[in-house]
Amino acid sequence: MLAVLTLLATRSELNAQISPGPLSQAHAKLEGSTQCLACHDPGEGVAASKCLACHEPLRKRIVAGKGLHARADYRDCKRCHVEHQGLEFALVHWGKQGSTAFDHSLTGHALAGKHARLECSACHKTRSFLGAAGECSSCHRDEHRGQFRAACSSCHGEQGWRPAAGFDHAKTSWPLSGRHAAVPCDRCHSARQADPERPGASYRIFRVSSGRECASCHADVHKGRLGSSCVTCHSTAGWKQTRMAGSFDHGRTGYPLTGRHAAVACEACHRPGRPMRVEHERCSSCHEDAHGGASQQRADLGRCESCHTVQEFRPARFGPDEHAKTAYPLRGAHLAVACDDCHKGAFGAPAGVRRASSAAAGVVRVPLKLAATRCADCHRDPHRGEAAAVSAQAGCETCHRVEAWQQVGFDHAKTRYPLSGQHARVACERCHGPAEGHAALGFKLAASECASCHRDPHGGQFAGPEGRTACERCHATDSLRATRFAHARDSRYALDGAHARLACGDCHKPETRGAISIVRYKPLPVTCAGCHSTRQIAAKGGTR
C-alpha cells in the first residue's frame, strides 16, 4: 500500500509505470504517459496515420506509391517497427540473416550485380533509408561528363561499369560492323579530355564528330594510289575481304589488267588469305614457265613478253624472223608449220608449280629446244627404210626439198633405171605404184622389164624363145611408135616397090585372138599368093 501511495504521489514515476516499456531512442521524446495518444489511437491502436503524421517524407512516398512502404503489406508500421522494447532496441529489424538478405526488389528498386553486394550505407546515407534516389547520378559521378543524354542504364548494367553491355553501337551514327565490332572501345576512342573539376583526372571522349575516314585509324598501304575511298574495295569484314569485282578499276594499280588478264578472277592472283599485294614484275610470278627455263639463256633472260602477249599464250610473237636467228631457221614448208607441230606441248604438273589452279588444270610444257633437228625426228619415213642408204649420207634432202615434199630432187639417172623419153614425164606413182599417201611408196621395183609396166599389145607375137618380148628392139621411150623398127632389117620381108607405099594396115590386119584384139604382125605370108590373087599376079607379071 505504501508503494502504491508513493507511486500515486509521484506523478512522473506513475507515468513511467503506465508504459509497457521504454521507447526506442528515436521516439524517446514521446516518452511519458501523457503522450500515449501521440502514437496510439483508441480505436486503431498504433495507427499508421499517427506515425506518418510525423514521418512526412515517408507519407509522401506512400501517397506517390513509391518504395517499400507503399506496398499493401508494409503499410502497418508497428508490424516491423516494434516499440516499447527499450531505449537501445533497433526499430528496424533485418531478421536473422541481417540487412544483406533484404529483398530490395520490395522497394521497387531491385538490386543486381555489384549493387547487390553493396552495404546499405553505401547508398542510404540517412537512418530512415530515404533519400536514395533511383538515378545513377545520385551515387555515381557521370564519367562521360554529359557527353550522352541517354540514361546510364541504357548502356551500363549493374554487373559492372565495364563492359557497357547495353550499349549498341549500331544505334549511333557510326554503326560497327565486321571486324570493327570486335575492336576494344579504347582503340578508337583513345582521346581523353582533362577534367576541369578534378585536377589530374581525365575522361574519355566518346562523341567523335570527325576523323571517321578509314585513314584516321588505318594506314594507307596503297600510298594514295587508289584514292581515299577505302570502302570502294574493302569492307569492315576484314582487310582481305575485298569487294573489288566489277567495280574496282585495276588500271589504277601498278598493274593494269589487259587481255586475258582482264577476265581472270581476282582470287586467281589475289589468293584468299594471302596478302593482297601480288608480285607482278615478272610473268613467272604467277605463271609457270612453260618452257622449263630454257628461255632464260636468251639475251633477254627469258622475258615472256618477248614472245608472248597478255592476249593469249598462243600464238607467240616468235615468228620466222626470230626463228631464223635460232640454230634452226625455218625455210620452205617449215615456215607454214604451226609452232606446236614441232614444239609439242605436253600437259603435266611439274615440280615448282606456283599456282594451285595451274596445278589442278595442268600446265602446258612447251619445249623450246628440240633434242634433234633431223627430218626423221619429225617426219615419218614413207620409204620404209628403202632410202636409208641414201638418206644416211645427206639426209632426206638428198632427194627432197624443204620447200615441199613433192619437190623431189631425185636423179633417176643415177639408178639402175635411168628415165628417158616419156618415162621421164611419168609420175613416180605410175611406176612405183599408188599407195596410202606416200607412206608406203616403194622404190625398189622387182623388175625393170617393159612388161612389168606395159601390157603387150601384140599378144606375144614378138616373144623370144624364153617368152620375153624385147620391146626396145622396136620401141624407144620417147614414143610408143616403133621408131626403132626397120622392115627390111627387122623382118624377113623387106618392103620395096609398091609395097613400100602401102599402109601398114594393108598387110597387118586386126584380128581377135582369144579375148583380145591384136594386129597381126606375124606370121604373114611372104609369097605373092599369100596376098594377091592369081589374076592379079598374072596381070602384074610378078613372080615372088
Next chain:
Amino acid sequence: MSPPQGARRFPWKAALYIAGLAVVGVLFASGFDYYRTPLGERAHHEGYWSWKAGGRVGHKLGIAGSSMMLLMLLYSVRKRVGALRRAGALSRWLDVHIFFGVFGPLLVVLHSGFKVQGLVALSFWSMVVVASSGVLGRYLYLQIPRTRAGEALALAELESQDRDLTERLRAGFGLGDAELGRIDALVAMPARTGLVAGFGHMLVGHLRLRAALAGFARGCRGVPRPLYREFERVVQQKALARRRILLWDRMHELFHYWHVMHKPFALVMYLFMAVHVAVAVMTGYAWGSRL
C-alpha cells in the same frame, strides 16, 4: 432432490479443475517458445504478435483472466448482500470464487508473458499475494467447522459434536477412557500458545496427527476387522473435533487477520487492473481491436 444414498456423485469440481489445468497447460505449451525467449528478443519472435500481452492470444488471455477475477467478486457480493441469501449455498459460491481465483491469475500470468513491469506489476504482484493468501484462507476456512450451507459452527455445537464422537467410540468400538485419553493427548498443545505459534503448531500437527492416529488405530486390538475403516475414520473425526475445539479461538482470530490481509491486496489488484485496462482501452487494445 438429493441423490440416492450410496450412489457416487460425479466429481464436477475435480473435473473442472482438471479441464482448467489442461487448458492452461496447452496454452503454456503453445507459447512456451515465446515465453522462454529473452525479453529483448521477443519482438523478433515469430509468436510475438500472438503471445505478447496485446497479441491475438495474449490479449484474450488478459481479458479472460481479468474477467475471472472480476467474477470472483460475486462471492463477496453474495456474502454481503442479504437479498442474495437464497442464491445458492455460500460454500458453492466460495468454490466458484476459489476456481476463478486459481485460473484467473494463471491466465493473467500467461497474458503477461512472464514479463512484469510498470504499473501493472503492482496489480500482478497483488494478484499473486491475494491468490497465495487465498490458498491459506482456504486452509483456515477448513479449520473452522461449518454447516453444510457454510455457516460457522459455535463452540458449543463443536463440543457437542465431540461428545457424540466420544460416545460412539466408547459404545461402538469399545474404547475405554485410557484410549480416549490418548486421542486427546495426541491433539493436545500448550495451553498458552500464541497466535502464530498456534498456527504453526496446527500446520505441523496436522501432518503429524494423521500418522499418529493411524498408529493409534492399529494399536486398538479389539476392533473387528470389518469395522476397522469406520473406526479409523471416527478416530480421525474425534481427533479433528478435539483439535478444532482447542484452536477454536485462535482460528477465528487468525481468520480475522487473514481477511485484513486478503482484502486490501485484492483491492490494490483490482485498482491497478482497472487502470491497466483503462490504459489498454485508451491506447487501442479494447475488445475487438485489430491487433
